[in-house]
Amino acid sequence: MGDRLTSSAPTRRQFLVAVGGCAVAPLLTTQPAGATSDSMATAIREVIGEATVREGKVKLDLPPLIENGNAVPLSVSVENPMTETDHVKSVHIFNEKNPQPNVASFHLGPRAGRARISTRIRLADSQKVIAIAQLSDGSFWSDSVDVIVTLAACLEDSVSP
């Protein structure tokens, strides 16, 4: 088997990358090899469309120095009343350098009372994390945090060769 494969494909590694890429590509709209600023921008565009994002209102809380990227406490809050006519519709979290740019999307409504969500996330590298909130009037607001990760999540066992 080895002879035939190596004669038709340049190297085993390239062959595996090609096969892996084909298998993953249809499942993911993003680059399987790892999220870059580009794929993060694409993921953000998919959520917000052509709208412009303004800075403010949103407060993204992450520790600036992270010892363990496998469980990073994240909390995001939006300074906005939560009434029928004026409330936060959704909050989306994106990252720059994980294999996938999406982290989570939260959907709220006037019944939420307060737009504040906490969770724990994985971070594969020192990078920028962005939170984008959509209000009921259709406007988008964002906040970003730069974090330094000393022990990265899934570093030793990433799929890319």
Place this chain on the structure above:
Amino acid sequence: MTRALINVPKQAKRGDVIEIKVLISHAMETGYRRDSMGKAIPRDIINRFVCTYNGTEVFRADLFPAIAANPFLSFFTVATESGTIALNWTGDDGQTQTQEVNITVA
């Protein structure tokens, strides 16, 4: 079946904003890891979480592999009436699970 810890106040005053905290026991396998034989471990995460208050959806989350193992979520809702708060989550395998807690609103 996954185990989950759920923290919701048993009693609240009408109109109070209450915090709901959930910790679900789940590996949240990313699909990017390999086992000792070099085989990719298939992705298996909880990708959807919904909280309903007496049948009305008050919070929904779409989760991705970047959520840490044993996912923790904390969010808020307004205590409007006595009844049931149901938390429902769905995994990649299509399995869905619901846990309910009762709340008394004075």
